[in-house]
Amino acid sequence: MTATFWAIVSAMTLAILGLVLRPLLMRQSAVSSEQEKKLPVYRQQFSELEQDLANGLLTDEQYQAARSELERRVLEETGSTETSMTTSGGIVNLRFVALSLAMIIPAASGVLYWTLGNPAAMTHPTVSAAQGGSGGDGQMADGLNQLIEQLRKKLEQNPNDGVGWGLLARSYMAMERYADAVPIFERATKLDPENAGLLADYADALAVHQGRKLEGRPETLIQKALKLDPHNVKALMLSGTIAYNRKDFARAAKEWEDAHAYLPPDDQESSDQLKASIAEAKRRMGGGPSMNMMVANPPMEAAKPTKPAAQSGQSRAITGKVVLGPNLASKASLPDTLFVFAKDVAGPPMPVSIVRASRKDLPFTFRLDDSTSPMPSRKLSDIDTVVIVARLSKSGKAMPESGDLEGMSQPIKPGAENITVVIDRERP
Numbered sequence: 001m002t003a004t005f006w007a008i009v010s011a012m013t014l015a016i017l018g019l020v021l022r023p024l025l026m027r028q029s030a031v032s033s034e035q036e037k038k039l040p041v042y043r044q045q046f047s048e049l050e051q052d053l054a055n056g057l058l059t060d061e062q063y064q065a066a067r068s069e070l071e072r073r074v075l076e077e078t079g080s081t082e083t084s085m086t087t088s089g090g091i092v093n094l095r096f097v098a099l100s101l102a103m104i105i106p107a108a109s110g111v112l113y114w115t116l117g118n119p120a121a122m123t124h125p126t127v128s129a130a131q132g133g134s135g136g137d138g139q140m141a142d143g144l145n146q147l148i149e150q151l152r153k154k155l156e157q158n159p160n161d162g163v164g165w166g167l168l169a170r171s172y173m174a175m176e177r178y179a180d181a182v183p184i185f186e187r188a189t190k191l192d193p194e195n196a197g198l199l200a201d202y203a204d205a206l207a208v209h210q211g212r213k214l215e216g217r218p219e220t221l222i223q224k225a226l227k228l229d230p231h232n233v234k235a236l237m238l239s240g241t242i243a244y245n246r247k248d249f250a251r252a253a254k255e256w257e258d259a260h261a262y263l264p265p266d267d268q269e270s271s272d273q274l275k276a277s278i279a280e281a282k283r284r285m286g287g288g289p290s291m292n293m294m295v296a297n298p299p300m301e302a303a304k305p306t307k308p309a310a311q312s313g314q315s316r317a318i319t320g321k322v323v324l325g326p327n328l329a330s331k332a333s334l335p336d337t338l339f340v341f342a343k344d345v346a347g348p349p350m351p352v353s354i355v356r357a358s359r360k361d362l363p364f365t366f367r368l369d370d371s372t373s374p375m376p377s378r379k380l381s382d383i384d385t386v387v388i389v390a391r392l393s394k395s396g397k398a399m400p401e402s403g404d405l406e407g408m409s410q411p412i413k414p415g416a417e418n419i420t421v422v423i424d425r426e427r428p
Helices: 002-054 060-084 094-116 125-157 162-174 178-191 196-209 217-228 233-245 249-261 268-285 326-331
Strands: 318-324 337-344 351-358 364-368 386-393 405-408 419-423
Touching (some): 002 060, 125 162, 162 178, 162 196, 178 196, 217 233, 233 249, 233 268, 318 337
Parallel strands (some): 318 419
Antiparallel strands (some): 337 386
């Protein structure tokens, strides 16, 4: 996230500098060019006056009058430019002004962001969330819902805009308003029936809406999406999940391997989840113990009883503290990344809720709930029993590697409070 953030900031800063500096540099160039064109003409005219006076073609009075008129014209055409560029008897160097602005604008922006912004959010997203509080989240959600409704009103005036209806459907899905998203996806896919990505998103939303079941209409949509685009990552993930649910582990592994091959190179989170899914499917091919189902991103679950509202969401949050065992203190370094996540005891290895910090934050107080679930269709509140894993990663990646420091809690129920996880072992 840090690299992306700075890339965006740099691009915006360069764009602003370009808008500010270009007129200054062009102005200096234009002034110089204009003066270079005019001054030789006026010199020639002064020379002709001198020659006419010497040849007796002009009297002294005529010469003085003509010279005064020519000087007046010179002042009128070039004097205003020279005056605007002159301060305290010297000419202002526009290149110096441009260079000064090029240094001042980025420096001032950095100081303002460091003072008024939240630099910690670049490396510790959970810090931003904690500082924002539930009130800020609510205000943001209200603002997004208002924008979504404004988009809907505009689309009702232009009902044949397939791209717009697709954007509206995805917006509803992002806000977890699946019941609203489904009919909008239906409308969008009728207007744009050859859009594989839109069909895959429709299948995902429909599956969540009908109790996290991919069988039936969602599966039909997924297969249609794959016929249109065999490399569609989301459709491959969902297809692999269907195969896993049917215990066709060989096909599930292949579908997920194909999805991983076509992932964007910077999508590390999805890459880690898919690698874990593929490994689990291959393990099951060897006859490993039964588990509920494999989940991909965006994953679908096998049908599970929906938890009552009183037991879901924030009321099933897990809170606690991560500490580093004294025997490993010398093996941890400040750049190490700390991952704290909840994992379904009876399910696949992907986290159902995760937060990120660093070695310097230890001892680290954490809170895991549905808001920190990486997958909207598989949340902490949906799971019966979990373990909390704390891992100090040397590489900064969520996937475990040799040399990482790790600790794990006993199996607990969502809703547990004030648990302690000790990082007490090194991965071989």
